[in-house]
Amino acid sequence: MTHLFLFIAGSLFLLRVSWRALKNPGVHGFYRFFVFEAILGLVLLNQPYWFVAPFSAGHILSWILLAISIVYITQSLRMLKHHGGQQDRAEMPENLPFENTVQVVDAGIYRYVRHPMYASLLFLGWGAYCKHLTLLNSVLVVLMTAFLVAAARVEEKENIDFFGPEYSAYIKRSKMFIPWLL
Numbered sequence: 680m681t682h683l684f685l686f687i688a689g690s691l692f693l694l695r696v697s698w699r700a701l702k703n704p705g706v707h708g709f710y711r712f713f714v715f716e717a718i719l720g721l722v723l724l725n726q727p728y729w730f731v732a733p734f735s736a737g738h739i740l741s742w743i744l745l746a747i748s749i750v751y752i753t754q755s756l757r758m759l760k761h762h763g764g765q766q767d768r769a770e771m772p773e774n775l776p777f778e779n780t781v782q783v784v785d786a787g788i789y790r791y792v793r794h795p796m797y798a799s800l801l802f803l804g805w806g807a808y809c810k811h812l813t814l815l816n817s818v819l820v821v822l823m824t825a826f827l828v829a830a831a832r833v834e835e836k837e838n839i840d841f842f843g844p845e846y847s848a849y850i851k852r853s854k855m856f857i858p859w860l861l
Contacts, residue, residue, distance in 0.1 A: 682723045689719045700773040707837060708773050710830035714800055717823035721807040721816060728811035737809045744806030748799045751788065755795035758787040771837065783838075783845050791858035793849065794831045798856040801827055831855055 693715050694701070700708025732738060756777075763780030771779065788795045801824065808820040838846045854861055 741809035
């Protein structure tokens with residue numbers, strides 16, 4: 680019952696943060712909402728197994744993915760703060776303030792990965808999934824991954840519209856989520 684309450688409370692919080700984006704399926708925030716919902720579900724479903732057999736192969740993989748997630752998010756926030764600048768975008772009222780950068784950030788982790796925040800969520804979701812493999816968790820992690828890819832593709836279109844050829848060139852020299860791979 681506690682997990683259900685936490686899921687509802689978390690979902691209400693996510694709705695509050697994402698309400699503008701949920702009105703417009705053409706923006707990246709729409710898809711990102713469903714990513715957060717899936718991750719919330721994965722974390723809550725797997726919470727009872729978080730420390731069961733902590734040195735098993737699945738848990739070790741999980742801890743590695745979770746650690747990578749932390750590295751990605753801290754590095755990406757640092758780079759955005761120092762290199763991105765910020766301004767309101769009248770054409771993108773659904774964006775959260777930190778998303779409205781005025782420069783293409785290609786320093787630090789952004790040199791290799793276009794979407795390190797989404798990659799952080801990808802690693803977080805898969806890290807939570809590895810704690811306890813079930814059919815429901817498998818469905819959630821696949822849906823989360825699909826929504827992440829959709830959010831990234833929509834955001835890339837938005838960035839090309841805003842930044843123009845500079846962002847198109849950036850796409851060609853970086854990967855979406857994982858350096859040198861994907």
